[in-house]
Amino acid sequence: VSVAARLRVWAALLDTHRDVLEGRVLGGATPPAWVAARGWGEALLALSDDALLAGETRGLAAALTSDAPASLRALGADLEAWTAPFRRAPARDGASPTRGVKARKRRQIAALAGRLREASGPRRRLVDVGAGHGHLTRALSEALGIEARAVEADPARAERGSTLAEGSAVRFEVADGMTRRFAPGDLVVGLHPCGALGDAVVRHAAAAGADLFLVSCCLQKTVDGGPRRPLTDVPLTVPRAALGLANLTHGLGDGPGIEAAMARRSKRLALRRLLRARGVDLGPGDEVRGVHRRHFERPFAEVAAEALTRRGLPGASADELRDIEAAARVEHGRIRRLALPRSALGRLLELALVGDRAAYLEARGYRVSLEPAFDAAISPRNLLIVGTAPPRGLSRRDGARRGGPGSSRG
Numbered sequence: 001v002s003v004a005a006r007l008r009v010w011a012a013l014l015d016t017h018r019d020v021l022e023g024r025v026l027g028g029a030t031p032p033a034w035v036a037a038r039g040w041g042e043a044l045l046a047l048s049d050d051a052l053l054a055g056e057t058r059g060l061a062a063a064l065t066s067d068a069p070a071s072l073r074a075l076g077a078d079l080e081a082w083t084a085p086f087r088r089a090p091a092r093d094g095a096s097p098t099r100g101v102k103a104r105k106r107r108q109i110a111a112l113a114g115r116l117r118e119a120s121g122p123r124r125r126l127v128d129v130g131a132g133h134g135h136l137t138r139a140l141s142e143a144l145g146i147e148a149r150a151v152e153a154d155p156a157r158a159e160r161g162s163t164l165a166e167g168s169a170v171r172f173e174v175a176d177g178m179t180r181r182f183a184p185g186d187l188v189v190g191l192h193p194c195g196a197l198g199d200a201v202v203r204h205a206a207a208a209g210a211d212l213f214l215v216s217c218c219l220q221k222t223v224d225g226g227p228r229r230p231l232t233d234v235p236l237t238v239p240r241a242a243l244g245l246a247n248l249t250h251g252l253g254d255g256p257g258i259e260a261a262m263a264r265r266s267k268r269l270a271l272r273r274l275l276r277a278r279g280v281d282l283g284p285g286d287e288v289r290g291v292h293r294r295h296f297e298r299p300f301a302e303v304a305a306e307a308l309t310r311r312g313l314p315g316a317s318a319d320e321l322r323d324i325e326a327a328a329r330v331e332h333g334r335i336r337r338l339a340l341p342r343s344a345l346g347r348l349l350e351l352a353l354v355g356d357r358a359a360y361l362e363a364r365g366y367r368v369s370l371e372p373a374f375d376a377a378i379s380p381r382n383l384l385i386v387g388t389a390p391p392r393g394l395s396r397r398d399g400a401r402r403g404g405p406g407s408s409r410g
């Protein structure tokens with residue numbers, strides 16, 4: 001089945017839940033309109049702690065019993081059917097540099113080097129866009145035995161990368177990947193180039209007829225902070241506020257990660273309550289100002305003391321902290337339950353956004369594979385596009401016909 005055909009189904013499923021995507025669950029007594037309209041409130045609020053965590057970790061379907069409303073179970077089943085094939089990646093081991101490379105990054109690089117070994121094709125040169133320190137660039141250049149260009153916008157990273165690359169076939173370019181063009185015979189590579197940069201890389205690779213090897217991430221980072229416009233004609237214009245859902249870890253199997261994230265969020269809610277009780281006027285997210293993100297892993301008493309001191313506010317007694325934390329926990333439990341269907345749409349949204357990139361290539365005659373490159377535990381942003389350009393001489397139009405329906409705007 002072509003990516004374009006699957007993309008159309010994913011986009012249609014997302015479209016029937018557009019109000020869900022757009023309706024963030026905030027605190028307060030009233031559930032969001034999309035929960036009430038579908039009659040899901042009672043079933044969601046009745047979820048046990050274990051069922052809730054199962055839903056957040058393994059997908060919506062894992063939270064639901066046969067008592068749940070049919071429309072909620074249908075959504076759970078649809079999401080399971082479409083996202084489960086992208087949950088596990090085959091174990092692959094290629095070579096990765098070790099010096100100065102964190103363990104998680106090393107495993108990403110090893111998996112990509114292993115995957116690239118399986119992909120055939122004549123390649124003259126490798127171009128890695130958003131190369132960072134070039135660890136992946138060096139690994140792939142060595143694995144393929146070809147020269148490589150590492151395109152990096154940050155001069156400090158490029159300088160460090162150049163030092164690491166001494167004696168190798170990798171050369172750094174301090175350049176803007178948004179406008180960097182490619183040549184036929186290039187193998188264009190990107191590991192986590194953020195949002196709009198990934199879209200630009202896909203368009204420019206297709207324009208040159210270059211092969212592509214791209215792991216997407218941070219799809220919420222659009223050029224102008226507006227909605228992301230699709231590359232294909234599949235209707236998938238997602239509002240900026242919903243794009244962040246594609247960056248969640250829900251349904252990807254990472255229980256401890258989700259529990260830790262939820263504990264941090266509960267503390268944020270508690271801090272919000274505490275600051276409000278001190279008369280502080282807070283806009284959305286303002287409670288975190290002045291407290292380092294990592295500090296939310298500490299006990300709430302320490303988080304509260306830091307925030308109050310920073311703002312020159314009187315301290316809190318142990319009783320006040322205990323009551324506030326308990327109230328926040330109840331509020332957060334309610335928000336988590338009501339938000340579960342919305343969070344559960346995140347992976348499908350990510351698949352559709354990455355699928356839009358893949359379908360764009362497919363429509364230009366590329367042979368395309370969309371697959372998880374490594375397990376989500378290594379990095380949840382693991383969706384890889386392997387795009388093999390059509391043989392040269394085949395016109396774009398022929399390529400489009402061969403690759404099936406779908407047209408471009410880019």
Ligand SMILES: C[S@@+](CC[C@H](N)C(=O)[O-])C[C@H]1O[C@@H](n2cnc3c(N)ncnc32)[C@H](O)[C@@H]1O
Pocket residue numbers: 105129130131132133136151152153154157175176177178190191192193194197
């Ligand atoms: C998330 S990091 C990934 C780095 C590397 N590929 C890796 O996986 O370790 C994204 C990199 O893209 C670079 N970058 C961001 N915007 C860029 C642009 N417009 N052109 C080139 N590089 C860019 C950043 O400086 C950063 O090094």
